[in-house]
Amino acid sequence: MVTLYDTCKIVIGAKYSIIQDLQRGLIIRVPREVIEYFDCKKRKLLSSHYIEEIETFLLDNELGFITKEPSLFPESGNNFVDFHDIEYFILIYSKYNYKYLARLFNEISKLQIWHFEIRFYDLVSKFKIRKVIKFVEGCGARSLDLFIKYNEKEDLNLYKELIIKHPIINIIVLHSCPLEQCINKNNNLLLTSKIIDSNKHCGIIDINTMMITYDSYRISKKFNSCLYKKIAIDEFGYIKSCPSMQTHYGNICVDNLGSIINNKYFIELYSINKDLISKCKDCEYRFACSDCRAYIENPNDIYSAPLKCGYNPYNGEWEIWDSNPLKKGAIEYYDKLTNGKN
Ligand code: SF4
Ligand code: SF4
16 A cells, blocks of 8 residues: 655645645646545545556655555644744835834834845835845844846846845845846846736736645645735835735834734734635645735635636636636726726
């Protein structure tokens, strides 16, 4: 009998099922018979030919191992201990927020924060970039992603030096660039032609951007994998669950961040896992995909599916999400709400 490695998880969808290999970051679509193989009652109905084929498939793909005592290898639980007040902090850099940086980082330093993301939508001086990095370093965070508008007058060596000098930097993405290129060997300096000039670009669900790690699997079993303990400051200083959300919990000029982590709505929002979302609850990618609660198919129903997902778990096909006529109303709603931007 083949037993799956603990890092290989079966997820059953309405039409297809997958095995998520959380160690190698792989998603492997598997036929129904593989699921039946792991069900004692159904396995008895499979022919010996099928069983042999399935075991060869699992072993060849290094998804499991042979044992006569599978009960000795129970699946580990999905509980996790999380010591952080905030897992993910997004700051949209703006002239407004710059005025309150010292106050903001004073508040931040009272919290345990794991990861930072700073987005610079407009051109910014190297002095200001360095100043923001120093603030992040001073607050005890573990890593930092920077999205900076490409500046043709700036030498790329500046960004290479920043990465060397500040080990907290996980990646620098230079957006609005004339070309697509990866500069550093370890993929931490990227040039992209994508224009990231507003919060509207976020929320697109794609098979290539799925998160296939042990932590994200365990978080998405219980919580919303995108919004779990996430705080964002939009360009106007509003404190939100993500920069694209309409609801806010106050403004950095007067409110303190500490009170937000116990805010009822903040907790409720990050507790919406995929089992509660229409369509997603039947999808085999539900423990790998990020989800999105800011752009949803029915803006009046917080449990409706993400707007920018083109996957149909009932026929197993991907379509271009914004060409679906059923999404037209929601697309127009968000366009109107954000006045074509943000
Ligand atoms: S909720 Fe949607 S828009 Fe907000 S950060 Fe997540 S994916 Fe992006
Ligand atoms: S249907 Fe839901 S879970 Fe599946 S890929 Fe789309 S957003 Fe993700």
